[in-house]
Amino acid sequence: MKLLEYASKEVLASFGFPVQKGVLAHTLEEVEQALAELSFPVVIKAQVPVGGRGKAGGIKLAQTREEALEKARAILGMEIKGIPVKKVLITEAVDIEKEYYVGVVLDRRNQTFTLMVSPEGGVDIEEVARTRPEAILKYPVDVLMGLPDYKAREIAFWLFGDWGLVKQGAPLLKKLVETALAVDAQLAEINPLVKTPEGKLVAVDAKILLDDNALFRHPDLEGKRDMDYENKEELEAKEAGLSFVKLDGNIGCVVNGAGLAMATMDVVKHFGGEPANFLDIGGSSRPEKVIKALDIILRDPRVKVIFFNIFGGITRTDDVARGLIEVFRTREVPVPVVIRLTGTNEEIAHRMLQESGLPLIVATTMAEGAQKAVALAKGVAG
Ligand code: GDP
Ligand code: MN
Numbered sequence: 001m002k003l004l005e006y007a008s009k010e011v012l013a014s015f016g017f018p019v020q021k022g023v024l025a026h027t028l029e030e031v032e033q034a035l036a037e038l039s040f041p042v043v044i045k046a047q048v049p050v051g052g053r054g055k056a057g058g059i060k061l062a063q064t065r066e067e068a069l070e071k072a073r074a075i076l077g078m079e080i081k082g083i084p085v086k087k088v089l090i091t092e093a094v095d096i097e098k099e100y101y102v103g104v105v106l107d108r109r110n111q112t113f114t115l116m117v118s119p120e121g122g123v124d125i126e127e128v129a130r131t132r133p134e135a136i137l138k139y140p141v142d143v144l145m146g147l148p149d150y151k152a153r154e155i156a157f158w159l160f161g162d163w164g165l166v167k168q169g170a171p172l173l174k175k176l177v178e179t180a181l182a183v184d185a186q187l188a189e190i191n192p193l194v195k196t197p198e199g200k201l202v203a204v205d206a207k208i209l210l211d212d213n214a215l216f217r218h219p220d221l222e223g224k225r226d227m228d229y230e231n232k233e234e235l236e237a238k239e240a241g242l243s244f245v246k247l248d249g250n251i252g253c254v255v256n257g258a259g260l261a262m263a264t265m266d267v268v269k270h271f272g273g274e275p276a277n278f279l280d281i282g283g284s285s286r287p288e289k290v291i292k293a294l295d296i297i298l299r300d301p302r303v304k305v306i307f308f309n310i311f312g313g314i315t316r317t318d319d320v321a322r323g324l325i326e327v328f329r330t331r332e333v334p335v336p337v338v339i340r341l342t343g344t345n346e347e348i349a350h351r352m353l354q355e356s357g358l359p360l361i362v363a364t365t366m367a368e369g370a371q372k373a374v375a376l377a378k379g380v381a382g
Contacts (some may be wrong), residue, residue, distance in 0.1 A: 001209070001210045001215060001221075001225060001230075002049050002207070002208075002209050002210075002226075003207070003208040003209070003210065003221075003224055003226075004021055004047045004048070004049060004226055004229075005045065005047060005089055005205055005207065006022065006024050006089045007208075007224040007226070008188075008206035008207055008208040009203065009206050010222075010224070011179065011183060011221070012175075012176075012179060012188075012190070012203055012206055012208075013352045014070060015175050015178060015179040015182070016175055017172060017175050017176070017179070017190075017203055017205045018172075018200070018201065018202050018203065019202065019206070019235075020043075020091040020092050020093075020094055020202055020203075020204065021038060021091065021092045022038075022048075022089050022090060022091035022092070023037055023038065023089070023090050024047070024087055024088075024089050024090075025072070025088055025089075025090060026086065026087045028069060028072060028073060028076070029074075031068065031069060031072040031088065032069065033091065034063050034090045035065055035068055035069075035090065035317075038090060038091075038092050039066075039092055040062070040063055040064065040068075040093075040316045041061055041063045041092075041093040042061075042062050042068055042090050042091060042092055042093055043059060043060065043061050043062070043090070043091050043092075043093045044059070044060050044062060044068060044071045044072045044075055044088050044090055045058065045059050045075075045087075045088060045089045045090070045091065046058030046059065046071060046075050046078070046080055046085040046088055047085070047086070047087045047088060048080050048081075048083045048085055048086075049083070049226070049228070049229045050080060050081045050083060051124070051207070052081075052124070053080055056080045056081065057078065058078065058080050058085065058144065060074075060075065061093055061100055068090070072088055072090070074267075075082065075088055076088060078234055080344065083229070086228040087136050087228065089336060094194055094196055094202050094204065095196050095197050096192075096194050096195075096196065096204075097194075097195045097197045097290075098119075098194070098195045099121040099122030099191075099192030099193070099194055099195075099204075100117065100119055100159060100192060100193045100194070100195070101116070101117060101118040101119045101120065101121035101125050101128070101189070101190070101191045101192065101193070101231055102115075102116070102121075102159075102172075102173065102176055102189070102190050102191075102193050103116045103117075103118050103125070103176075103187065103188065103189030103190065104141070104176055104177055104179075104185065104187070104189070104190065105181035105186070105187050105189070106115075106185070106186045106187065106211070107140065110140050112141055112142070112143055113140075113141045113143060113177065113180060113181065114138050114139065114141065115138070115139045115140075115141055115147065115155065115157045115173065115176075115177060116136055116137070116138050116139075116174075117136070117137050117158070117173070118135050118136045118137070118159075119135065119159055119160075119194040120132065120135045120159070121191055121193060121236045122191065122192040124216045125189075125191060137155060137158050137159070139151065141177055142147060142268075143181060145250055146172060146174065146177055146178060146181065147174045147177040149170070152170035152171070152173045152174045153166055153170045155170075155173055155329060156169040156170040156173055160195075162236040164199065165195065165199070165201070168199075168200075168201055169201055170352075171249055172193075172201060176188060176190065179208075180208075183208070183218060183221060183331065184210060184211045184214035184215075184217060184218065185208050185209060185210055185211065185223025186209040186210070186211050187207065187208065187209040188206075188207075188209075189206065189207050189208075190203045190205065190206050191205055191206075191207075192204050192205060192206075192229065194380055201341055202301055205357065217347035231246055233246060233296050233299065234246060236292075236296060237279070237292070237293075237296055240277060240288075240289060240292045241259065241282055241289060242279060242280065242281055242282065242289060242293055242296075243261075243278070243279070243280040243282070244254060244277060244278065244279050244280075244293075244296060245277060245278040245279075246276075246277055246300075247274075247275050247276055247277050247278060247283060247297065248276075249268075249273065249274025249275045249276045249302075250273075250274060250302050250303055250304040250305070250377050251268055251273045251274060251275050251304070251305055251306075251373050251374065251377050252275075252276045252277060252279075252294075252296070252297035252298070252300070252301070252303040252305070252306040252307065252335075253265065253268065253275050253276070253278070253279055253306075253307050253309065254279055254290065254293050254306060254307070254308045254309070254310075255279060255280060255281070255295065255308075255310070256280065256282065256310050256311065256312075256315045256320075257280060257311065257313075257315075258280045258282050260309065260311055261278055261279060261280045262278075263366070264307070264309045264366065264370070265278060267366055267367060267370040267378070268307065268370045268373065268374060270370070271367075271370050271371050271374045272374055272378075273370065273373060273377055273378075274377075275355075276297065276300055276302060276303045277297060277300075279293055279297070280317075281293055281315075281320075281359045285369060286323075287319055287320075287322045287323030287326055288323070289323065290319075290320055290324055290326075290327065291323055291326055291327050291330070294306065294324075294327050294333070295327075298331075298333070298334070298335070304335055304375045304377040304379075305335050305336050305337070305338060305373050305376040306333075306335060306336075306337045306338070306373075307337075307338045307339075307340075307369055307370065307373035308320070308324070308337065308338065308339040308340065308341070308369075309366055309369055309370075310339075310340070310342070311342055311343050312341065312342065312344035312345060312346060312349075313344060314344075314345025315343075315344070316344050316345045316349075317341040317343055317344055317345050317346045317348075317349035318345040318348040318349045318352060319341070320349065321341065321348075321349040321350075321352045321353050322352065324337070324339070324353070324358070324360075325352065325353070325356045325358065328356070328358050334360060336359070336376050337341060337358075337359075337360050338359065338360075338361045338362075338363055338369050338372045338373045338376065339353070339360050339361065339362055339369070340362070340363040340364065340365065340366060340368070340369035341353075342364075350362075361376075
């Protein structure tokens, strides 16, 4: 789960990290109210789940109330990388002497968190990593110890090159690591961390990615989920007990078990097709789950065919068949359905499907099913 800038800053501030004073606004009225609480100049910042907002014109400085309203109106009416701006964060502007990058990222390869810092902040850090890797210092954090004081000071000195800033900066590095560990973040980054002309360090932009699998440990953070931008289908699927991830292809896949779902996508790709989604209907699949799954998949107008690939273990294939028959009874299914059912109760399932007289395309193996689905998606008869 991605926290937008405003929510990421709330989390950081709750751990004692210095951030600019800011107020979130969805409408021009809210912008007016926000301005009453802030002192000028202010910065109007589009809150969208993508980076590079500054370059796209989604971050603007304003000296007066009129200017702020005018710029907020423009930003609230724009799209950034195809995403409409639904709200802005209005912050008190800080003067910038220098911009730094500081981030903590979950590093699976090294089975730890890596603290990354760079004196070349503000810009795209991936670009710095590509062109000037020596400008980034990486330190693998011991998750049990956290960042020890002496290391924090050493890294802060490398980063700021100034003992005056080390006193202020080293505890901030420790706080960032602490925050990332405490909230189970996959990424917690501040870009830029800014040094003001008065020599104060302030987080001007922040981004936190939370590990969805650990969210149950943080019910307070669940409330920061951004309903404006999260994929509604994915949330709805989650509530129904389905694991669903939207993809860009045109072959809807309904599968039981995450491993089989992955394999199905691989096989579809192998035969030249593109899956429209990853979907695991889970173990004991009640018919309602199948109905919900198709309901969600069929909302995507790009879907040209649906491929059911069910290996019945705990999942009873007759349950899946029952769900499928129910779907056809209750709604229109505008695309062909290829189905491969094998395992527990498959004789019953096949008989049910046959007796139902539904226009299903039956396959015996996964490869055969995938090939038929790919052919249908390409408009060639299965
Ligand atoms: P991003 O473009 O999505 O990464 O958004 P940022 O919040 O990082 O802003 C982009 C750039 O705008 C920063 O790197 C700063 O140079 C500038 N900026 C943002 N806020 C302020 C501010 O309060 N004062 C000043 N002077 N510049 C700012
Ligand atoms: Mn930034």
